[in-house]
Amino acid sequence: MTTPPPENSREANRLGPGGQALQPGLYLVSTPIGNLRDITLRALDVLAAADLVLAEDTRVTRRLLDAHGLTAKLQAYHDHNGERVRPGILQDLTEGGVIALVSDAGTPMVSDPGYKLAAEAIAQGLTVVPVPGASAVLAALCLSGLPTDSFTFAGFPPQKQAAREKFLSGFSQCPGSLVFYEGASRIADCLASLRRVFGDRPAAVCRELTKLHEEARRGSLSELADHYAAAGPPRGEVVILVGAGEDEAWDAARVDAALMEALSRMRVKEAAAHIAQLSGQPRRDLYARALVLKDAGS
Structure with missing residues (x-):
């Protein structure tokens, strides 16, 4: 007969569904990209049982936890403090801690600061566990109307035009659809650069995914660039998708x-x-x- 852990032990708080204990390790927990209901039951179990939840912005994560009736010890982990706090986090994992890492929205390590922590944990032979869920990349791809059987996620292009177009040219021969994140204030400039680099391919701009004002605007790169140049920056988070198409000849x-x-x-x-x-x-x-x-x- 197995003796249950004492109530004041750390292990007593690590019970997942069915009373199954979570194993020590770093859990990469996906969170909603907008609608707070878009979180998995497993993610809630991990967030409830973790010794510590690392968050880009603890205020954002606290609202998510409050919405689901969860309490958890939160610690900020982001680009500005990562180098300083990472050694302590890795030490906690070495000593058997259960630590959850979340981003402000979506899947950790996709255009967020979690990569270095996960990479160092893996290099030290520590357990790293993905807890999949919401992703702006996949949501936008499904909504875009562009082919989904093959795609390349390219993250955020550089902000300056010359660097941006040099970066984009590296994807000109990629098969399938291309997916980019971009700041709303730069969307018209980015679409114009995409048009110059790729020709007038079919494209889509998706924003406010899973939120009240979710929108997918579809058209050619020229049409979309002209629209946002005239209309100004949209509100909300933006994903730009570009279809494969055939490049226009450089006549x-x-x-x-x-x-x-x-x-x-x-x-x-x-x-x-x-x-x-x-x-x-x-x-x-x-x-x-x-x-x-x-x-x-x-």
Whole structure:
């Protein structure tokens, strides 16, 4: 006969469904991306039983816990304090702690600061357990109307245009749909960059997923870029999706248009190099053409 743990022991608080004890380890717990009901029963069990819950913003996680009648010891874990607090967390795990890691919304480690903690725990041979659930990537993909059988998640593009377009060009040959996160204030600029890099592919912008004002706006990259340039930044969190499609050919008209746009913010040499990277055409030819366009416009 197994003797139950004493009521004042740490183990006494680790009982999951059916009285099954949680094993020591780091639990990566997915949380809702909007609707607080989008949380799994298993996630609630882990959050109730954990010795410690690590959160990007403890205020956000406290609201989630309160909504489900849970109390838990919370500690902030984010980009600004990760280097400082990570050793202590790993020590707790080494000593047999049950620690849950959550992001403000969605699945931990997807564009959030949990990666280094999980990677170091794995490197030390500690147990890491995923507790899957809500994901903005998958929700947006299902809502977009674009193919879902093959996709690439690329995270947040760089904020500055030149760096952003260099980053985007690395995905130009990816099969399937592309998924990006972007800040609402930069959405029009990002869509314009996507149009320049990929041509006028089918696309979608999904925002406020699972919330009251959930929206999916679908169209070509040109249509979407024009809409948000005129309408201004939308409210809420944004996911941009781009269909595979077939790239538009870099014919003379497209090359000239791209060079003219680049020349408006770059020197001739830089503009030629930038468009060479996007189009795959020889830099020397593009430099010569850029000189002609610059002279014609001066």
